[in-house]
Amino acid sequence: KAGVTQTPRYLIKTRGQQVTLSCSPISGHRSVSWYQQTPGQGLQFLFEYFSETQRNKGNFPGRFSGRQFSNSRSEMNVSTLELGDSALYLCASSSMGGLAGQSSYNEQFFGPGTRLTVL
Amino acid sequence: QKEVEQDPGPLSVPEGAIVSLNCTYSNSAFQYFMWYRQYSRKGPELLMYTYSSGNKEDGRFTAQVDKSSKYISLFIRDSQPSDSATYLCAMSETSGTYKYIFGTGTRLKVLA
Numbered sequence: 001k002a003g004v005t006q007t008p009r010y011l012i013k014t015r016g017q018q019v020t021l022s023c024s025p026i027s028g029h030r031s032v033s034w035y036q037q038t039p040g041q042g043l044q045f046l047f048e049y050f051s052e053t054q055r056n057k058g059n060f061p062g063r064f065s066g067r068q069f070s071n072s073r074s075e076m077n078v079s080t081l082e083l084g085d086s087a088l089y090l091c092a093s094s095s096m097g098g099l100a101g102q103s104s105y106n107e108q109f110f111g112p113g114t115r116l117t118v119l
Numbered sequence: 120q121k122e123v124e125q126d127p128g129p130l131s132v133p134e135g136a137i138v139s140l141n142c143t144y145s146n147s148a149f150q151y152f153m154w155y156r157q158y159s160r161k162g163p164e165l166l167m168y169t170y171s172s173g174n175k176e177d178g179r180f181t182a183q184v185d186k187s188s189k190y191i192s193l194f195i196r197d198s199q200p201s202d203s204a205t206y207l208c209a210m211s212e213t214s215g216t217y218k219y220i221f222g223t224g225t226r227l228k229v230l231a
Contacts, residue, residue: 004162033217042125042223043163043207048216056218090162092217108217110162 002027004093004111012117018079021114025072025093032074033108034066037088046089049074081118088113122146125208125222134231138195142208142222145189149210149220152184154193157205157224166206167193198229 005024013019025032034046045058049068066076072093078085094108125142132138140154150171155163167182169175169191175182181194191210195202205226209219 031217035221040223043209043219043221045218045220048218056216058218092162094217105165105168107165110164112160112162 004091004109006089006091006111006114008114009112010115010117012119013081014119015081015083017081018077019081019116020075020077021089021091021116023074023076023091023093023111025074025091026109029093029095029109030072031094031096031106031108032068032072033092033094034074034076035090035092036060037090037113038086043090046076078116083118086116086118088115120145121223122220123208123210123222126225127223129226129228131228131230132198134198134200134229136198136229138198138202138227138229140193140195140206140208140225140227142191142210143189144191144210144220146210146212146220147186147189148212149186151211151214152182152191153209153211153219154180154182155207155209156202157207159204163207198227200229200231202229203227 007022031050033048035043037043048056052068063079068074090113092108092110096106123144152169154167157163172186179196183192205224207224208222
């Protein structure tokens with residue numbers, strides 16, 4: 001079974017531009033989550049989608065948006081890029097949304113990420 | 120102050136050593152605790168998942184949660200060079216979401 005794929009793997013943009021990143025989940029998975037990873041802040045949750053609905057959102061400005069399509073593929077968009085948006089953007093997919101509970105876990109599988117550099 | 124604190128390392132140990140990785144947190148509502156391993160140029164992969172306090176063992180890995188001290192640990196026994204990676208802790212208040220709070224990660228180097 002193919003893993004989570006993210007495109008592009010590397011991207012260079014300039015301040016003020018916008019960017020769209022794509023994530024294809026594992027076949028059959030309906031949940032996709034997005035994270036931003038930087039050396040200073042670590043991994044930070046952006047948003048979570050399940051069956052095309054956004055279920056949770058992190059504390060990021062409105063410049064960060066996302067969507068999920070009927071085939072579970074997801075995109076995230078960042079408008080008016082700032083230098084501080086330079087980061088590794090990771091998406092993760094799971095068959096069900098969220099943790100299962102006390103004794104079991106709906107594991108989510110991460111993609112390799114898209115490295116975004118803003119100049 | 121961050122909600123989850125983790126020593127960034129790097130932590131260098133000889134092969135075969137016992138490794139102790141730790142995170143402290145401030146939010147007493149956290150109930151779900153995870154440890155991830157991330158190799159260079161890869162996404163994180165789940166190592167251990169623990170609900171509430173207690174210990175959990177899986178092969179060479181043991182996760183401990185002490186909610187009274189707001190402290191979690193990951194122990195790696197008989198460490199191998201292949202364990203060299205960044206280890207991330209993550210926490211959540213509730214189930215039903217992947218809205219985790221992550222530590223910044225500890226870089227581990229196991230020397231052959």
